[in-house]
Amino acid sequence: MLDTVIxxxxxxxxxxxSPDELLTHDEEIALAKIITAWHEAEECLExxxxxxxxxxxxxxxxxxxxxxxxxxxLRNQGLVGKVARRYFDxxxxxxxxxxxxxxxxxKAANRYDAQRGxxxxxxxxxxxxxxxxxxxxxxxxMVRLPVNLGQKVMQVRxxxxxxxxxxxxxxxxxxxxxxxxxxxxxxxxxxxxxxNVTSLEKLVGPGDSADTELxxxxxDETVQQPEDEAEDYLMSSEIQKAIDSxxxxxxxxxRMRFGFEDGEMHPLSDLAxxxxxxxxxxxxxxxxxxxxxxRSEYSTGLxxxxx
Numbered sequence: 001m002l003d004t005v006i007x008x009x010x011x012x013x014x015x016x017x018s019p020d021e022l023l024t025h026d027e028e029i030a031l032a033k034i035i036t037a038w039h040e041a042e043e044c045l046e047x048x049x050x051x052x053x054x055x056x057x058x059x060x061x062x063x064x065x066x067x068x069x070x071x072x073x074l075r076n077q078g079l080v081g082k083v084a085r086r087y088f089d090x091x092x093x094x095x096x097x098x099x100x101x102x103x104x105x106x107k108a109a110n111r112y113d114a115q116r117g118x119x120x121x122x123x124x125x126x127x128x129x130x131x132x133x134x135x136x137x138x139x140x141x142m143v144r145l146p147v148n149l150g151q152k153v154m155q156v157r158x159x160x161x162x163x164x165x166x167x168x169x170x171x172x173x174x175x176x177x178x179x180x181x182x183x184x185x186x187x188x189x190x191x192x193x194x195x196n197v198t199s200l201e202k203l204v205g206p207g208d209s210a211d212t213e214l215x216x217x218x219x220d221e222t223v224q225q226p227e228d229e230a231e232d233y234l235m236s237s238e239i240q241k242a243i244d245s246x247x248x249x250x251x252x253x254x255r256m257r258f259g260f261e262d263g264e265m266h267p268l269s270d271l272a273x274x275x276x277x278x279x280x281x282x283x284x285x286x287x288x289x290x291x292x293x294x295r296s297e298y299s300t301g302l303x304x305x306x307x
Contacts, residue, residue, distance in 0.1 A: 022121055023075050031068040032114035038065015039110075072109045073102075076124055080105055083128045086158065090136045097132055104131025152190045155180060242293045250289040257286055 023031070041061035044050060050058070080101035087097050108127035112120055137150035159179050163171035177184045200215035240260065243251045255261040256271060272282040293299060
């Protein structure tokens with residue numbers, strides 16, 4: 001193989017009649033042989049042995065192999081575009097899809113074995129799909145999906161579009177399942193795996209006047225809502241009035257027991273030590289004070305806040 005490469009003049013290709021014209025199978029075979037010789041020459045160079053003539057021949061084989069690989073890739077660029085168009089609306093731009101597909105095409109050119117009788121276009125499409133599919137699964141979504149699940153999601157989406165064009169309406173789960181020869185449960189599980197992510201900085205608004213970020217319209221769950229804050233304030237005021245109606249000693253005990261004094265709820269044992277009573281004695285004092293509030297005129301106002 002290597003002996004024939006150094007004397008191989010021009011690459012075995014012809015000028016295409018149109019940019020979309022693929023190589024003939026004979027041209028693919030000839031280029032594949034040169035690429036195979038390139039890989040063999042690289043292995044020889046890695047050994048670090050050989051005469052100056054051998055090294056020159058191997059280097060020539062490598063140069064011609066890279067040129068053959070580039071020609072094989074260049075003449076099959078159209079395959080990348082055809083495959084990439086099937087992955088629209090997957091989270092990657094068309095430019096990114098083309099770039100990932102190009103990586104797959106280069107891998108196919110490096111690995112192509114013409115002796116198996118397969119056309120390069122058939123072999124390359126598989127590699128292009130694999131490269132784009134993995135890129136979509138890894139970076140196309142905020143929530144990463146396994147590669148096999150990502151491919152199933154693409155199957156369902158393509159089928160949805162196909163059936164929508166055919167029926168003029170959105171397809172049902174059962175119709176999608178019949179088309180894919182899946183069960184409805186399988187279709188539902190795949191559809192449920194897709195998580196739509198929207199940026200909080202996305203501008204929203206009517207028509208072309210979208211000037212408000214989405215995050216400005218979402219409620220902050222960590223902040224108390226105004227109506228709840230107002231209700232808490234009114235309830236606190238009613239409780240304070242009820243406690244103030246008691247004697248100074250009982251009022252002071254309840255304020256400390258329920259945190260109205262310093263914002264901290266004091267246990268009965270702490271109050272008992274402070275006032276020189278037993279824990280049980282302090283409990284009875286606090287209960288008597290609460291009973292007075294229940295029988296007072298303030299109990300009616302407090303009942304409005306009891307759920």
